[in-house]
Amino acid sequence: MTAVMKGVRILEVAEHTFVPAASAILADWGAEVIKIEHVERGDAMRGLMSSGIALMNTKVHVLLEHSNRGKQSLGLDLTTADGIDILYRLAATCDVFLTNKLPGVRTKLQIEREQLREHNPRMIYVSGTGHGERGPEIERGSYDSLGFWARAGVASGVMRPEADVVPSPPGPAFGDSIGAMTIAGGIMGALFHRERTCEAITVDVSLLGVGMWAQAASIALALQMGQPMAPPPLNTPTRNPLVASYKTQDNRHIALTCLQAMRYWPDMCRVIGRPDCIDDPRFADHQSLADHGDEAASIVREAFASAPLADWRVRLADFSGQWAVVQTTLEVVDDPQAVANGYVQDLETADGIPFRLVAAPVQYGGAPSTPSRAPHFNEHGDAILASIGLDEEQIIDLKIRGVVA
Numbered sequence: 001m002t003a004v005m006k007g008v009r010i011l012e013v014a015e016h017t018f019v020p021a022a023s024a025i026l027a028d029w030g031a032e033v034i035k036i037e038h039v040e041r042g043d044a045m046r047g048l049m050s051s052g053i054a055l056m057n058t059k060v061h062v063l064l065e066h067s068n069r070g071k072q073s074l075g076l077d078l079t080t081a082d083g084i085d086i087l088y089r090l091a092a093t094c095d096v097f098l099t100n101k102l103p104g105v106r107t108k109l110q111i112e113r114e115q116l117r118e119h120n121p122r123m124i125y126v127s128g129t130g131h132g133e134r135g136p137e138i139e140r141g142s143y144d145s146l147g148f149w150a151r152a153g154v155a156s157g158v159m160r161p162e163a164d165v166v167p168s169p170p171g172p173a174f175g176d177s178i179g180a181m182t183i184a185g186g187i188m189g190a191l192f193h194r195e196r197t198c199e200a201i202t203v204d205v206s207l208l209g210v211g212m213w214a215q216a217a218s219i220a221l222a223l224q225m226g227q228p229m230a231p232p233p234l235n236t237p238t239r240n241p242l243v244a245s246y247k248t249q250d251n252r253h254i255a256l257t258c259l260q261a262m263r264y265w266p267d268m269c270r271v272i273g274r275p276d277c278i279d280d281p282r283f284a285d286h287q288s289l290a291d292h293g294d295e296a297a298s299i300v301r302e303a304f305a306s307a308p309l310a311d312w313r314v315r316l317a318d319f320s321g322q323w324a325v326v327q328t329t330l331e332v333v334d335d336p337q338a339v340a341n342g343y344v345q346d347l348e349t350a351d352g353i354p355f356r357l358v359a360a361p362v363q364y365g366g367a368p369s370t371p372s373r374a375p376h377f378n379e380h381g382d383a384i385l386a387s388i389g390l391d392e393e394q395i396i397d398l399k400i401r402g403v404v405a
Contacts, residue, residue, distance in 0.1 A: 001364050001365055001369045002367075004364050005031035008026070008031040008095050009093060010023050010033045010034070010095065010097075010098055010187075011087075011091055012033060012071070012097075013097075013098070013111060014099050015038075015100065016043070016067070017045065017067040017172075017176035017177070018100060018128050018179050018207060019099065019100035019183065020043070021067035021173070022098065022181070022184045023098055023184075024068055024070060025181060025360045026184055026187065026188075027069060027070030027371075028069065028360045028369040028370075028371045029360065032072070033071040034074060034090060034380075035073050036074055036078070036087065037073055037075050037076070037377060037405075039403070040075070042378075045064050045067065046377060048061075048064075059353050060349055060355045063172060063173065064374055066357060066358075067173070067176075067374075068374035069374050070371055070372045070373075070374075072379070072380035073378055073380055074384045074385070074405075075381060075405025076404055078109045078111070079109070080401075080403050082401070083404075084110055086388070086403070087111065088119045090384070090388060091116045091120050092119045092120045093387070094120065095191065097126065098126045099111065099126070099127055099128075100127070102129070102141060103133075103138055122194065124187060124190045124191060124203060125200075125202045125203070126183065126204070126205075127202075127203070127204045127205075128179065128183055128207075129142075130142025130143075130147040130206060130207050131151075131206055132204070132206040132209060143207075144174060144175030144176040144179065144207055146207075147175070147206065148178070148214075149169045149211065151208055151211065152211025152212045153211070153212070153215050153218070155167055155169075156230065157215060157230065159231070161231065161232075161233050162234060175214075176207075178214065179205060179207055182205050186205055238293035238294045238297040239290045240293060241261065241289070241296035241297035241300050242257075242261045242265065242268060242321060243256060243258065244256055244300075248309045249306060250309055252308075252325065252326070253325075254312055254316070254323060254326065255323065256323050257322050258321035258322055262285060262289055264319075264320060264321035265278075265296075267321065268300065271315050271316060272299070272300060272315075273303065274303060277296075277299060282295060333356070341363070342359060342367070342368030343358060343368065344358055345358075345370055345371055347372065347373050350376060385398070385404065
């Protein structure tokens with residue numbers, strides 16, 4: 001893959017997933033990323049494995065790997081004068097500063113935009129927050145399950161009206177990962193703007209804003225209709241039997257999205273072994289098919305329930321309409337299209353333990369990006385410090401005083 005971000009240096013003061021995953025994407029694309037971690041515990045994500053919050057084995061912290069692949073790590077105490085001086089000296093060498101610290105914490109740590117730009121006027125200053133840089137709740141933290149999923153209307157948008165339980169996100173870092181890609185795109189846009197105009201601008205992205213953008217079409221319709229978007233009740237009449245999911249004999253599901261129902265109805269009748277339905281007057285044209293949608297859906301439902309998924313894969317192979325198997329997170333890894341396009345990549349930890357990660361979804365030059373592993377805590381500390389002119393004695397002194405890990 002073409003390393004489109006080669007030559008770009010990013011300085012990160014951030015934890016967890018939303019913001020760190022953004023620089024991880026850029027590292028996949030060639031950027032050099034220096035991750036500043038808490039001088040004692042490191043990124044809070046490092047402790048997640050032992051907290052009981054995330055279920056994973058103890059050999060590979062894949063959540064940490066997802067959001068920190070390809071970076072360099074330095075443990076640094078930003079509450080000390082020497083620590084903040086080191087940060088400023090690093091900032092002078094970087095193109096981008098990236099943080100998820102709340103405004104009050106940025107002020108306390110002296111890492112606000114103006115303070116960093118005193119040392120590097122060309123630096124792009126990037127913040128990722130829960131709810132945005134303005135408003136009454138700028139000091140309130142958030143997680144993707146809150147700002148993206150619950151508050152932005154995503155959870156209510158998938159909550160069935162018959163349900164009495166708010167659905168949870170489909171997995172960890174769901175909104176974080178979408179938000180991270182948004183931040184990465186924002187950084188690239190700001191760098192392009194700087195290249196064209198010599199102006200270094202700020203970039204801010206919030207989980208709430210990303211969630212609302214993901215829901216933008218639904219929000220537009222809700223505003224137009226004056227009512228919130230939600231899935232229709234289960235007893236809602238079917239108008240298009242080819243926009244639905246059907247259960248197979250072995251309790252798997254096949255999703256159909258054939259928006260032009262009448263165009264694909266004859267071919268579906270062939271696939272399900274019901275050629276008699278092609279000339280059935282109930283399904284003779286678009287309007288009659290819509291008027292008898294429940295009857296048509298019942299025929300399709302009965303047919304799909306008569307055979308297992310493996311059979312339907314074969315029978316649907318030459319179907320002219322649009323369909324997909326409802327797959328699990330394990331099945332999609334071996335999806336022929338995912339394999340052919342390199343959407344999952346093989347990696348190894350520093351100890352040689354193999355694991356796999358999803359690659360960044362944007363490919364340059366006709367090839368997938370190949371991520372490298374996440375760093376151990378403070379793995380590159382000495383080298384990073386040496387890069388700004390500190391000698392061995394100075395580094396040892398900083399370690400003795402607890403300024404660096």
